[in-house]
Amino acid sequence: MRSSGVIVFYVLLVILLTIASVQYGLGRLPGDIVVDLGSFYFYLPFTTAIIVAVLLGVVFWFFRR
Numbered sequence: 001m002r003s004s005g006v007i008v009f010y011v012l013l014v015i016l017l018t019i020a021s022v023q024y025g026l027g028r029l030p031g032d033i034v035v036d037l038g039s040f041y042f043y044l045p046f047t048t049a050i051i052v053a054v055l056l057g058v059v060f061w062f063f064r065r
Contacts, residue, residue: 014056018049026051 021027022045028034031047 010056010060014049014053017052017056018045021045021048021052 022043026048027043027045029045029047029051031050033042033044033046035042
């Protein structure tokens, strides 16, 4: 079982990379949730976060081997 510090680090890394990827052009994928009500705008990059998490998992798995 992994320690809680490693899990927190991984979650924070996914959040940071998701924010960075949305800022630099990976956002607006199908499955991302967008609510635009004129004066209220909400964006939840659900699919982008999943893609970032899978890519990080593959990279960590590759370097662990």
